[in-house]
Amino acid sequence: MLIIKDILLQLLFIIVPVLLYKNVWLDQTKSVKLGLKTSLVMLLSSLSVVFCMSFPIHVDGGMRFDLRSIPLIITILYGGYLPGVVASAVMILYRIYLGGDGISVAIVAFSVYAILPFLLVKRWYGYELHKKLAIIFIIGVVKELVADTATVIMLLRQGLGLESIDERLGPILSISIIYVFTIVGIVYLIEFIRESYIIRLQIERSEKLNLISELAASVAHEVRNPLTVVRGFVQLLREETNPKNNEYIKLVLTELDRAEWIISDYLNLAKPHGDNMTRVEIGNTASEITALMSSYAVMNGVEIVLESEGELYVQSNSVKLKQALMNLMKNGIEAMPKGGSLRVSTRKEGVFVVIVISDEGEGISPDQIRQIGLPFYSTKEKGTGLGLMVTCRIIDAMNGTIHFESELGKGTRVIIYLPVEL
Template identity: 35%
Template sequence: MKDILVHLFIMTFPPHIYQIFMLTRYYKREKIRNRFLMGILMGFSGIFSISYPVMYLVPDFYWDLRGVPLLLAFMYGGYYGGFTALGMMLIFHGMMFPSFGVSDAILYAAGFVPVLLRARVFYQYPSRKKIALSLLYAGIGTAALLLWLSYIVSHHGFVWKDLLPQVSLLTVVQLLLPVLLILWFQHMLRHDQMSIEIQKAEKLQHLSDLAASVAHEIRNPLQVTRGYIQISQKEADEKLGRYLNIAIGELDQAEKIISEFLLFAKPELTETGIINIGDSLHQAVTMLEPYASMSGAVIRLSCEDDIFIEGDPSKLKQAFVNLIKNGIESTQTDGLIRIHGHIRKQKAVITITDNGSGMTKEEIQRLGAPFYTTKSRGTGLGLMVTTRLIDAMRGKMRFASEVGKGSEVMIIFPLSAKKRVSISGE
């Protein structure tokens, strides 16, 4: 039991180090070195397990837990982390133990199982699915070891009854240890993600206060300037009048930007109620069809009936207009914007897909950040405002894109509880 507790401590040490130094970058996934770090840490943990096996059951057969760090390396470090840990273990084993037994081959072969279980996308799975996959992996490895142990016992005259207590304990540890480590790792991920969200919210709050203050200070002199220009238009000749019209147009554009600043600073829902998603999408598409036609794009809308949410109709329409307009502007000739609304798992889901230029992973990660834009001419306020409005209506946005193929934004809202009750009662 003492050896098992020591191994448990060693297994939990690498994730703790990873959390301290690199966990925030794990979420950003900006560089491959984070996954290599996971592989190196888990590789050292596996080397310790090889050096100090948990238990020698019979001659030529010892039981260690190298498969557990190898599992975590593949599942949280992807292929880079997994093969890094596997390579470290193989090199160490070859240097320290030149004789390579069948049990060793089974242990290392089991390390490739997570690859077959799509290790590349494992970090995206929910906790329950991760635990299920870890149990499957641990079960396969443990079953292989038990079969080999049975072969040794039957051919060398050992008595199973003498080995049963140790084998039972090791089997339970082999199955449950990955589950415990995954639960702990998920807890660390959630804690770190909460810290990131809190920091982001604090930055947005400071920026909102600054935006509101600056917008109010600038709006007043702009309105005064516009008033004097309008007075001057009455006495201006034709040429000067054209210049003054241009000046008023630029002031109106500045006023629009200031209004977006204020909306970003205080995304208040002034008129909340039950909204039909189909109606809002139809209104947004109707507004943008002339703009799409001028840009050489076509909008195709399909939406299920009776999708109702709670929110501000005008603000929701504005959010849809901003997102559809972004899709139109990302396309070149023969642009196609597909919009689909449907209900999935008691949620209203709206997808807006375009066949535009697409975005890189780094660009997707920065979407919605203050003043970030992928356009050559733009302030980045449109998507910021849209994000704030959808958040205010308890919605979420998810982006997916591929360079050269296009982008997709998915908006998810909770269905209106009042409408669900009335529909179910019909």
């Protein structure tokens, strides 16, 4: 019963930070600056490691084991480099402070099992669930093989006979099995929390989008008809009116064109994509959009740099995809009033085609990023927010996702993931 109590206590130390994952980790930005969220991640992961080491699992023969590497690996994969390094340093220093014969075993095992998580930090969030579970299973098995082998070698150096070692192998292997299943279960739990969180955000956004779409469908056509009539009569009046009033008529026509453009965006909200989905080559599409936007970029002192990785295909509506990319590139150009470089790249990443559009503009804050795509939100003085809203809906309609990363003073990156078409 004592060993069961120790195991349950270890699981408690690991699960409590995981249950706080939604509130502490999910909103964490990938900024190099040390923020409140990053500090909480480091604190929780370090406490979890320390508590696991302070209350180990006691087995026969006076041997002690703990699951400290589980919160350590989870912190590296989901928290990033800085929290991972801090938690690792806490683990090593506290292990040295505790002393004992297992210090060398702990350091050797750590130097092996921590390599892969650090290498996977940048790609981890892009993997699908089954791949993450397979990877974490391999990491767990490798960690236990190294730790168990080092433990056996340590026991041999202590002069224990093979019979004594054989008697201790049973508890060691049992702890190893518990370890592997626990780390796989923890990753599955985290992914379940992440998926639930993402679905909730998508539902909230969909409700807002559906509301504005219903409004667009019911109002846009009714408003467009009288505008067309007014525009026609103003053009007739221009031919007969006193020349002094031509300037005012020109302003009226300009504003009517602007109203027409806004209403067209409303109609796109009501129907974000057409029924004609075809196989589209992303490289050619990006080249066409770059050519179309080149004159606008030159006018604003911006250089467009395009990097395409081979032939990459997606299932998409070509016209709407071009519209979405043009909106994003136009925003990037306008974000650099003093000029700069707009970089557009396409590449394959797993089962996705990734399109990245990055500018060297002023950047936007995390609060502004969270509001991108919401009705009537825009950082432009005369913006309506409908352009990005339509763009987000177009990407969603193609079963893709769009992410915005930005740092004030350094620019913004837009990352689009679209399912690859083989």
